[in-house]
Amino acid sequence: MGQLPTVNDVAVAAGVSRQTVSNVLNSPGIVRPATRERVRAVIETLGYRPHASARRLRTRRSATLAVRIDPMVNGISGSVLDSFLHALTQQAERLGLRVVLYTATDPDDETRVIRRLVGGSDVDAFVLTSTVRGDPRTAWLLEAGQPFVTFGRPWGSEHDDRYRWVDVDGRWGVRLATEHLLGGGTARVGFVGWPEGSGSGDERRAGWREAMVAAGTTGDDLEALGVACADDLAAGAAAVRALLRRVPDIDGVVAASDTLAVAAHAVVAGRIPVVGFDNTSVAASFGLSSVDQRLSTVASHVLRLAGPAGTPAGTHVLVKPRLVVRAVGEGAVLRAAISPRPAETIRP
Amino acid sequence: MGQLPTVNDVAVAAGVSRQTVSNVLNSPGIVRPATRERVRAVIETLGYRPHASARRLRTRRSATLAVRIDPMVNGISGSVLDSFLHALTQQAERLGLRVVLYTATDPDDETRVIRRLVGGSDVDAFVLTSTVRGDPRTAWLLEAGQPFVTFGRPWGSEHDDRYRWVDVDGRWGVRLATEHLLGGGTARVGFVGWPEGSGSGDERRAGWREAMVAAGTTGDDLEALGVACADDLAAGAAAVRALLRRVPDIDGVVAASDTLAVAAHAVVAGRIPVVGFDNTSVAASFGLSSVDQRLSTVASHVLRLAGPAGTPAGTHVLVKPRLVVRAVGEGAVLRAAISPRPAETIRP
DNA sequence: AGCAGAGATTTGAACGATCAAATTCCTGTA
DNA sequence: TACAGGAATTTGATCGTTCAAATCTCTGCT
Numbered sequence: 092m093g094q095l096p097t098v099n100d101v102a103v104a105a106g107v108s109r110q111t112v113s114n115v116l117n118s119p120g121i122v123r124p125a126t127r128e129r130v131r132a133v134i135e136t137l138g139y140r141p142h143a144s145a146r147r148l149r150t151r152r153s154a155t156l157a158v159r160i161d162p163m164v165n166g167i168s169g170s171v172l173d174s175f176l177h178a179l180t181q182q183a184e185r186l187g188l189r190v191v192l193y194t195a196t197d198p199d200d201e202t203r204v205i206r207r208l209v210g211g212s213d214v215d216a217f218v219l220t221s222t223v224r225g226d227p228r229t230a231w232l233l234e235a236g237q238p239f240v241t242f243g244r245p246w247g248s249e250h251d252d253r254y255r256w257v258d259v260d261g262r263w264g265v266r267l268a269t270e271h272l273l274g275g276g277t278a279r280v281g282f283v284g285w286p287e288g289s290g291s292g293d294e295r296r297a298g299w300r301e302a303m304v305a306a307g308t309t310g311d312d313l314e315a316l317g318v319a320c321a322d323d324l325a326a327g328a329a330a331v332r333a334l335l336r337r338v339p340d341i342d343g344v345v346a347a348s349d350t351l352a353v354a355a356h357a358v359v360a361g362r363i364p365v366v367g368f369d370n371t372s373v374a375a376s377f378g379l380s381s382v383d384q385r386l387s388t389v390a391s392h393v394l395r396l397a398g399p400a401g402t403p404a405g406t407h408v409l410v411k412p413r414l415v416v417r418a419v420g421e422g423a424v425l426r427a428a429i430s431p432r433p434a435e436t437i438r439p
Numbered sequence: 440m441g442q443l444p445t446v447n448d449v450a451v452a453a454g455v456s457r458q459t460v461s462n463v464l465n466s467p468g469i470v471r472p473a474t475r476e477r478v479r480a481v482i483e484t485l486g487y488r489p490h491a492s493a494r495r496l497r498t499r500r501s502a503t504l505a506v507r508i509d510p511m512v513n514g515i516s517g518s519v520l521d522s523f524l525h526a527l528t529q530q531a532e533r534l535g536l537r538v539v540l541y542t543a544t545d546p547d548d549e550t551r552v553i554r555r556l557v558g559g560s561d562v563d564a565f566v567l568t569s570t571v572r573g574d575p576r577t578a579w580l581l582e583a584g585q586p587f588v589t590f591g592r593p594w595g596s597e598h599d600d601r602y603r604w605v606d607v608d609g610r611w612g613v614r615l616a617t618e619h620l621l622g623g624g625t626a627r628v629g630f631v632g633w634p635e636g637s638g639s640g641d642e643r644r645a646g647w648r649e650a651m652v653a654a655g656t657t658g659d660d661l662e663a664l665g666v667a668c669a670d671d672l673a674a675g676a677a678a679v680r681a682l683l684r685r686v687p688d689i690d691g692v693v694a695a696s697d698t699l700a701v702a703a704h705a706v707v708a709g710r711i712p713v714v715g716f717d718n719t720s721v722a723a724s725f726g727l728s729s730v731d732q733r734l735s736t737v738a739s740h741v742l743r744l745a746g747p748a749g750t751p752a753g754t755h756v757l758v759k760p761r762l763v764v765r766a767v768g769e770g771a772v773l774r775a776a777i778s779p780r781p782a783e784t785i786r787p
Numbered sequence: 788a789g790c791a792g793a794g795a796t797t798t799g800a801a802c803g804a805t806c807a808a809a810t811t812c813c814t815g816t817a
Numbered sequence: 818t819a820c821a822g823g824a825a826t827t828t829g830a831t832c833g834t835t836c837a838a839a840t841c842t843c844t845g846c847t
Binding site for chain 4: 457458459474495497
């Protein structure tokens with residue numbers, strides 16, 4: 092109940108000096124083993140923990156990452172950020188890093204918030220998600236000399252060495268998904284994605300194209316198999332319905348998101364397989380196969396790049412996603428999908 | 440690129456002392472207006488921001504809340520924590536508070552993590568979610584004299600004055616949902632919820648019962664209209680199917696969660712209305728009505744109780760949820776109306 | 788024995804802020 | 818003019834830690 096023990100209390104109790112206690116914690120190698128153990132025992136006994144703020148003040152390093160948390164916008168895939176945050180926090184703890192959250196209403200507001208956090212010397216690095224082409228936030232951070240890592244390519248500046256980014260190879264993932272369907276006996280695999288212009292959306296569509304071209308589908312034949320729409324259930328359902336009318340003999344559908352996958356699944360009523368993207372728990376609930384982003388791997392790369400240790404600016408990591416295959420029952424509409432939860436298999 | 444300005448730099452530039460600058464920031468009232476404005480101008484010019492760690496070291500107060508972030512477990516309703524976190528962070532910023540995350544694999548692990556955070560004087564208060572009956576975490580925090588607020592009643596100790604909690608009145612919300620259906624011409628409203636024993640699940644079921652009894656349905660007639668199952672799509676679908684067999688003339692369904700609501704929705708195939716709980720974006724996507732927890736309101740109460748300012752231990756807040764009514768289209772989201780915001784009651 | 792030199796440990800100072808006490812400034816009154 | 822007394826401001830000390838430099842300890846070699 093009284094004061095928390097300080098480094099001095101430990102020092103006195105162990106019969107050594109402040110600095111030796113500090114060394115035991117920060118550079119155990121330079122302390123004689125006997126002393127080290129003695130100090131450690133006292134630390135244990137007193138339950139001493141270094142005062143984080145004092146340490147930060149002295150070292151001018153906060154061991155803290157800031158991540159923006161977004162309001163739930165997307166219909167179904169919105170939980171990706173949630174999973175990423177979890178993975179990030181979990182791994183950060185092991186490295187002795189903290190994760191703090193911030194919110195912002197728009198890029199300008201975000202710049203303001205970032206400035207405040209930076210000014211308070213409260214944050215070592217920023218983790219930015221949902222990056223877009225010509226993102227004003229990264230420009231500002233670069234100029235301010237403030238370290239940051241983006242989860243998502245800095246579209247348009249992917250090869251700029253001043254950026255450090257980690258992203259998931261959506262193209263590869265969708266190609267994997269398409270090939271999975273093609274390998275399973277289906278030949279005419281449709282794609283439902285977003286309108287051209289978004290970096291990740293275009294990449295995912297490209298993955299589908301690659302796989303289809305490799306399988307011999309090209310030209311107008313290929314074009315007819317793809318549709319684009321907004322990322323919500325209603326738009327997706329309408330788009331897939333149009334697709335079915337246009338190409339009645341369609342074999343399977345690959346979607347750019349789980350939201351669109353669920354929409355497609357509802358429309359095709361379980362008659363043909365659908366593969367989604369993000370591997371959200373909703374896709375899992377419906378028994379849909381989906382491309383898994385390996386957020387845990389992404390998180391560990393982000394931490395590595397954000398860490399003050401090795402600071403090799405200009406490092407880019409493209410994580411290969413994996414496909415989680417689920418067996419969909421072949422019954423009616425959603426009923427099939429809701430039948431007992433199927434086993435999962437994981438493709439590398 | 441140089442050093443960040445300190446309170447001293449500001450003082451020199453403004454021709455006053457450190458302390459006056461400090462006062463301008465912390466107790467502006469005691470500084471003469473002319474001086475105050477002069478100092479403020481300099482702060483603005485130099486872009487000075489107090490060093491958060493230095494301040495925390497001196498004041499022995501961290502202005503930080505810790506919240507556990509869970510892995511996505513629930514099929515669909517898992518995003519509630521996400522929305523809560525967003526609301527909490529947003530409002531915390533306005534109060535100058537920070538939100539840090541932590542993870543834990545089990546209660547023991549969590550206790551360990553909490554101890555580490557507390558030891559580092561890194562956290563002022565904890566926000567606990569997903570509280571269960573006889574929660575070991577709260578017991579430990581109480582014993583350690585560490586401030587905390589729970590989002591969710593400390594089941595079994597709701598009236599214990601040592602606890603501060605904020606919860607949503609699930610009973611009231613489900614009653615609202617049931618009455619909404621009853622008022623819309625439906626008479627036999629079924630309920631699909633969780634097995635008895637979970638605090639919040641029992642409350643929600645009670646809300647349905649209250650509304651039904653008030654409308655004249657009682658006894659075996661009432662019992663036949665309720666089912667219980669695990670919180671996932673498959674179980675929910677099975678339970679609702681059984682319910683339909685047992686009571687073919689059922690009019691509408693109220694569910695204890697959006698997961699179960701989606702399951703019910705799939706089974707009844709749009710023939711009768713379904714109302715969920717949590718108002719997740721998934722429910723919104725499907726055009727389902729749902730009980731909204733007003734997480735933003737919850738967050739503001741949590742912050743108020745966690746704040747070091749007024750520290751009236753033993754304050755309990757029960758937030759009245761609202762019903763978001765949606766008209767179900769075929770996949771389309773047709774927002775109809777949102778019930779008027781009801782008054783909230785705050786227990787002392 | 789004397790000493791170099793590496794290894795281990797200690798000491799003084801500093802990080803940037805606020806608290807508590809001391810000081811200066813100002814105004815009104817005797 | 819002098820002075821009391823409150824308001825405004827300044828000064829010295831401190832929070833707990835780590836850095837940088839100084840000191841002490843020990844071993845091995847001449």
